[in-house]
Amino acid sequence: MDVFKNLIRWYHKNKRDLPWRRTSDPYKIWVSEIILQQTRVDQGMEYYIRIINRYPDVNALANAAEDEVLKTWQGLGYYSRARNMLLSAREIENKHSGHFPENYCDIRNLKGIGDYTAAAIASIAFNLPYPVVDGNVLRVISRLEGITDPIDSASTKKYILNLLEEKIDKKLPGDFNQALMELGALICTPSNPRCIICPLNVHCNAYHTGRIKQIPVKTKKQAKKIRYFEYFIILVREDNKWFTFLEKRSGEDIWKGLYQFPLIETKSLLQNPIEEFFSRNKGFIRPDDILEQYTSKMISHILTHRIIKARFQMLLLESADEEFYEGFKVDYKKLFSYPFPRLTDRYLKVFVEKFEKKFV
Numbered sequence: 586m587d588v589f590k591n592l593i594r595w596y597h598k599n600k601r602d603l604p605w606r607r608t609s610d611p612y613k614i615w616v617s618e619i620i621l622q623q624t625r626v627d628q629g630m631e632y633y634i635r636i637i638n639r640y641p642d643v644n645a646l647a648n649a650a651e652d653e654v655l656k657t658w659q660g661l662g663y664y665s666r667a668r669n670m671l672l673s674a675r676e677i678e679n680k681h682s683g684h685f686p687e688n689y690c691d692i693r694n695l696k697g698i699g700d701y702t703a704a705a706i707a708s709i710a711f712n713l714p715y716p717v718v719d720g721n722v723l724r725v726i727s728r729l730e731g732i733t734d735p736i737d738s739a740s741t742k743k744y745i746l747n748l749l750e751e752k753i754d755k756k757l758p759g760d761f762n763q764a765l766m767e768l769g770a771l772i773c774t775p776s777n778p779r780c781i782i783c784p785l786n787v788h789c790n791a792y793h794t795g796r797i798k799q800i801p802v803k804t805k806k807q808a809k810k811i812r813y814f815e816y817f818i819i820l821v822r823e824d825n826k827w828f829t830f831l832e833k834r835s836g837e838d839i840w841k842g843l844y845q846f847p848l849i850e851t852k853s854l855l856q857n858p859i860e861e862f863f864s865r866n867k868g869f870i871r872p873d874d875i876l877e878q879y880t881s882k883m884i885s886h887i888l889t890h891r892i893i894k895a896r897f898q899m900l901l902l903e904s905a906d907e908e909f910y911e912g913f914k915v916d917y918k919k920l921f922s923y924p925f926p927r928l929t930d931r932y933l934k935v936f937v938e939k940f941e942k943k944f945v
């Protein structure tokens with residue numbers, strides 16, 4: 586009895602018309618899969634179009650500067666995806682003569698590609714029988730099979746992967762994988778799945794045993810850590826131009842490679858951030874030079890494992906001595922050419938509306 590007999594037929598009839606489904610170009614499929622790793626389809630679509638228009642092939646991407654790629658990616662989050670994509674494009678240029686690798690191992694060896702993405706590209710672009718196991722697939726299969734072990738455990742994932750290796754349609758592996766993911770996105774949704782019209786309902790264990798709400802089982806999540814970010818937008822006027830100060834984030838932390846205003850990070854809320862900034866940046870700016878200051882509201886920015894609580898302190902100053910600052914000075918008018926985290930980018934729009942007339 587083939588449980589998945591109706592699945593591909595259902596997919597062909599009901600799949601969403603998405604731009605990356607209209608191509609067999611592995612480069613474009615790769616770009617879409619990287620975007621969709623941590624982004625919803627509706628949000629990712631705009632970025633897919635933007636990236637493909639700007640970098641229509643591996644060669645165009647490989648020759649781009651990192652800042653430019655990060656700027657194109659700005660707002661999508663998880664910026665390591667963009668950095669890894671650029672490194673992989675350069676590797677494809679150098680190691681594979683510009684041709685996207687056509688076997689699973691070579692695809693899997695590219696930076697930023699894990700088991701899931703390698704299987705997706707191999708099956709969709711090259712028709713190779715590698716099953717994908719993402720959150721949608723885990724939910725569908727755990728309900729279908731009545732699996733009550735946590736789906737986020739390595740052993741359950743392995744069990745489901747082995748099962749799909751056996752069941753995957755060997756003639757249409759790409760469609761089989763996409764059909765399962767699409768079913769999870771459209772029909773077998775986390776709450777209120779539409780079992781009545783599901784092509785798998787005849788065989789579904791959770792449906793027939795009334796356990797749809799109990800399956801899938803997940804291990805309890807740990808509470809998210811809170812990090813407090815105080816940013817300092819320092820503005821000084823020199824030769825009829827306004828300048829501000831930036832630094833590039835480095836180290837193995839969020840937003841690596843993006844730019845930021847001078848920052849103080851703490852584990853709890855600072856009572857007097859401006860005083861703290863002066864004491865940490867002696868020589869750079871002086872309290873006597875403040876012409877105007879403003880503190881933004883606290884902004885909460887939620888990431889997968891942590892919450893960032895951020896404030897922006899705007900300081901309009903008579904002068905600043907950049908020799909005492911580790912970052913660099915930027916012409917205010919060029920500020921928006923730098924890639925920023927979404928949190929900063931959003932605040933800058935408010936900032937421009939509120940203050941720009943005052944000093945530009």
Ligand code: SF4
Pocket residue numbers: 725728729772773774778779780781783784785786789790791792797
């Ligand atoms: S019958 Fe319902 S629970 Fe089972 S796979 Fe279909 S949508 Fe999911």
